Amino acid sequence: MYAQEVKSTGSKPKSLNSMSAKEKAFQEKIDRGQRIEPKDWMPEGYRRTLLRQMGQHAHSEIVGQLPEGNWISRAPTLERKTILLAKVQDEAGHGLYLYSAAETLGKSRDEMTKELLSGRAKYSSIFNYPTLNWSDMGAVGWLVDGAAIMNQVPLQRTSYGPYARAMVRICKEESFHQRQGFDIMMKMSFGSKKQKAMAQDSLNRFWYPSLMMFGPSDSESVHSAQSMAWKIKINFNDELRQKFVDQTAPQAEYLGLTIPDEKLKWNEKTEQYDYSEPNWEEFFEVISGNGPCNTERLAARNKAWDDGEWFRDGLLANSTKNQNSQIAAE
Numbered sequence: 001m002y003a004q005e006v007k008s009t010g011s012k013p014k015s016l017n018s019m020s021a022k023e024k025a026f027q028e029k030i031d032r033g034q035r036i037e038p039k040d041w042m043p044e045g046y047r048r049t050l051l052r053q054m055g056q057h058a059h060s061e062i063v064g065q066l067p068e069g070n071w072i073s074r075a076p077t078l079e080r081k082t083i084l085l086a087k088v089q090d091e092a093g094h095g096l097y098l099y100s101a102a103e104t105l106g107k108s109r110d111e112m113t114k115e116l117l118s119g120r121a122k123y124s125s126i127f128n129y130p131t132l133n134w135s136d137m138g139a140v141g142w143l144v145d146g147a148a149i150m151n152q153v154p155l156q157r158t159s160y161g162p163y164a165r166a167m168v169r170i171c172k173e174e175s176f177h178q179r180q181g182f183d184i185m186m187k188m189s190f191g192s193k194k195q196k197a198m199a200q201d202s203l204n205r206f207w208y209p210s211l212m213m214f215g216p217s218d219s220e221s222v223h224s225a226q227s228m229a230w231k232i233k234i235n236f237n238d239e240l241r242q243k244f245v246d247q248t249a250p251q252a253e254y255l256g257l258t259i260p261d262e263k264l265k266w267n268e269k270t271e272q273y274d275y276s277e278p279n280w281e282e283f284f285e286v287i288s289g290n291g292p293c294n295t296e297r298l299a300a301r302n303k304a305w306d307d308g309e310w311f312r313d314g315l316l317a318n319s320t321k322n323q324n325s326q327i328a329a330e
């Protein structure tokens, strides 16, 4: 019950020579850096890939509210509580922009929601890990939002207009989220011994799951080649993961915390950090529905959907009534 059940399949991009005239013109438009808009012709595969990625992205924002929502009522001060509340509200907004942008491709938000609730759609692996203490709010903001920004800033240049435009505001808000997380980490790391130990424990638990957010290693990524040819995706998974490690390692050092990786070391030759890969077996288990919190997360979303039925019905009845009285007045 409530497991994610989607099997990944991807196909290699066609060469220009083997494309139909329409496909070729479409690819050349993308290669020139022009945007694709909802009413433009597009290959069915392009539409499906976008719907898959944007749908997963929207679901991640919505499910991503759960691990943090868990701490709103237990935030240590009123100020921290209002900040966290604002952040969680932002995530809801991101989900809504993304569903709206995806709807321009001809699939309704209700359909996408049903795919999430039934376990037919994926959402980010990271949200299947529990948030056990307040310091996890710091680690989530610092690492999870940090990884999200690394992946999402390039998506502002993605080829599909509505997606690229939605990403602009999302990225601005995500960067506030990342800073609030780092601020919590500073308070904890420079606080009492006990607080510092909590911060270290959060880093230990969230480090590898954050690295997994960038997706499997390039050799295992089934969609990268075609998605990059269509500029739905701008960077390879490993490229962004490396950038994230390079950005985060000095921040951990500043905090006086230790990244749980004995191999992590600055490499003078490559001018980047060497680091250990996450446990990919664990990643594939989590995205197949067998992570620590998959069942709990989908059960919570299903409950929210069921509990909100009376409200959706009320809105619909009110809108039908308004429409009918408008028609009667005309």
Ligand code: BYC
Pocket (backbone or CB within 6 Å): 006, 007, 008, 009, 010, 052, 053, 056, 057, 058, 060, 061, 064, 065, 091, 122, 123, 124, 125, 126, 144, 145, 148, 151, 212, 213, 214, 215, 216, 220, 221, 222, 223, 224, 227, 233, 237, 287
């Ligand atoms: N979790 O061929 P690949 C956020 C799936 S943060 C779950 O490399 P692709 C937030 C992948 O979908 C996160 N599944 O795929 C932050 C595919 O399965 P399907 C949301 C994953 O699409 C803080 C299969 O593995 N961000 O929003 O080229 C608070 C093979 O992978 C994951 C986005 O969604 C994963 N980590 O690349 C609140 C950004 N990684 O579809 C919210 C947009 C891979 O064949 N998305 N898979 O069944 C992307 O940039 C890309 O979709 C990915 C994956 C880099 C994630």
